[in-house]
Amino acid sequence: MNKGLLIVLSGPSGVGKGTVCTELRQRHKDLVYSVSATTRVPRAGEVDGVNYFFKSKDQFLDMIARDALLEHAEYVGNYYGTPRDFVERTLASGKDIILEIEVQGALKVKEKFPQGVFIFLVPPSLDELKDRITGRGTENSDVIDHRMSVAVEEMNLIRYYDYAVVNDQIDSACYRIQSIITAEHCRKDRFIADLETMKEATEKA
Amino acid sequence: MNKGLLIVLSGPSGVGKGTVCTELRQRHKDLVYSVSATTRVPRAGEVDGVNYFFKSKDQFLDMIARDALLEHAEYVGNYYGTPRDFVERTLASGKDIILEIEVQGALKVKEKFPQGVFIFLVPPSLDELKDRITGRGTENSDVIDHRMSVAVEEMNLIRYYDYAVVNDQIDSACYRIQSIITAEHCRKDRFIADLETMKEATEKA
Structure with missing residues (x-):
């Protein structure tokens, strides 16, 4: 509803x-916790889609170009951002x-x-x-x-x-x-x- | 504060x-509960300032004239209203x-x-x-x-x-x-x- x-x-x-x-x-x-996208290399034990959505730099730049991120920033050579799609799908499910x-x-x-x-x-x-x-x-x-x-x-x-x-x-x-x-x-x-x-x-x- | x-x-x-x-x-x-003013006669056990502020009709009309009520209404021949002063003093005390x-x-x-x-x-x-x-x-x-x-x-x-x-x-x-x-x-x-x-x-x- x-x-x-x-x-x-x-x-x-x-x-x-x-x-x-x-x-x-x-x-x-x-x-639900908003999972960030990043170009950072996963650390031991980190799971894609749980800790982060792990992306290549090209994939990340493509997300920026498609306005698929609610925000993004570069930090120590890596990109971090908030995928819009994950947020919107969660909200639509009522959560x-x-x-x-x-x-x-x-x-x-x-x-x-x-x-x-x-x-x-x-x-x-x-x-x-x-x-x-x-x-x-x-x-x-x-x-x-x-x-x-x-x-x-x-x-x-x-x-x-x-x-x-x-x-x-x-x-x-x-x-x-x-x-x-x-x-x-x-x-x-x-x-x-x-x-x-x-x-x-x-x-x- | x-x-x-x-x-x-x-x-x-x-x-x-x-x-x-x-x-x-x-x-x-x-x-705190906002106590209404009324021209109604107190019923047995009702305490002035607790259940209502009991007022004469003249006192009530004077409160209306002084804009001392946040709202008022007439109901079955009696006036009822919300004294602004009681509300404002309570808020000023932080409650x-x-x-x-x-x-x-x-x-x-x-x-x-x-x-x-x-x-x-x-x-x-x-x-x-x-x-x-x-x-x-x-x-x-x-x-x-x-x-x-x-x-x-x-x-x-x-x-x-x-x-x-x-x-x-x-x-x-x-x-x-x-x-x-x-x-x-x-x-x-x-x-x-x-x-x-x-x-x-x-x-x-």
Whole structure:
């Protein structure tokens, strides 16, 4: 009856998108994970169509040319992108699909798929984000300062999103995201088509 | 920090607004119930400021003149209305407030308070609504037909609302409404003001 929702989960580097997304999928078994296409060589144990859709560079460039990707980017010499077809087939089957992606990629998806639900994960405070960025490795303070200024720039992109979810505790962040998904399914626009069907059924009866 | 939300729960006659509202307040102890003003005489046990704000007709007309009501209506010779002040003081204190109201009243509230969250409770089917309307008493079929046509008219007002919640089971209806409240608290517009505060705090530190 109703189509599924595309949930786009983004936020600044270091905010914990991956952890939250993994936990959400654990709790919400019918939430489909958007599988990226890549030209990267598969690592041991990675399965085509599960971890990634593995493509040759020519295949990938052809996907770009056919507008078959909702977004794509090059990273360390490899291409990564979000296949439109996989997203659309999942939605048509009535299932929700979640795409975990960095902030710039999310905005590209929004251009092609404005009907998605765009969720921005935010740190409890900028100090907390700095702690998380610092805690990642042994980078010197210039690197950390640069990452922080990038993260603050990324935070400003929140205005293009629909929702802001504070990642203070994974449990409450997941609860809020699940609430957003439930609420979005209740939007009246989604219901109005159903109402017409309901009236027709009553008139026939 | 953030203001509370005005949640307006409405829907056609017979859909079960009162039952859902009572259950929600049971589950959600910090959800304040919007107390109406009325010129009706208090019944035994009714407490001023809890069940209603009891007003003389002059006091009520004065409230209308001062634009102190978000909506009002006359019913069987008595006035009923929603005091704006009670709603605004509750929201300013950071608490959410729920207003259970029939569909026309809700639209008047929307004119004066468009930032409210407008939820339309819908029956699982129009047949189900007919059963509920029929089940209320021993009215003849003309009365029932009239009520049904009113209910169908009321259903069409759903387009002015934000959300449609199917009242198939009280448990799932309450779950959906609680999700909507949680999601609305995550709207990015509510967060952006907090972000400015967050940046200032970091700059000072």
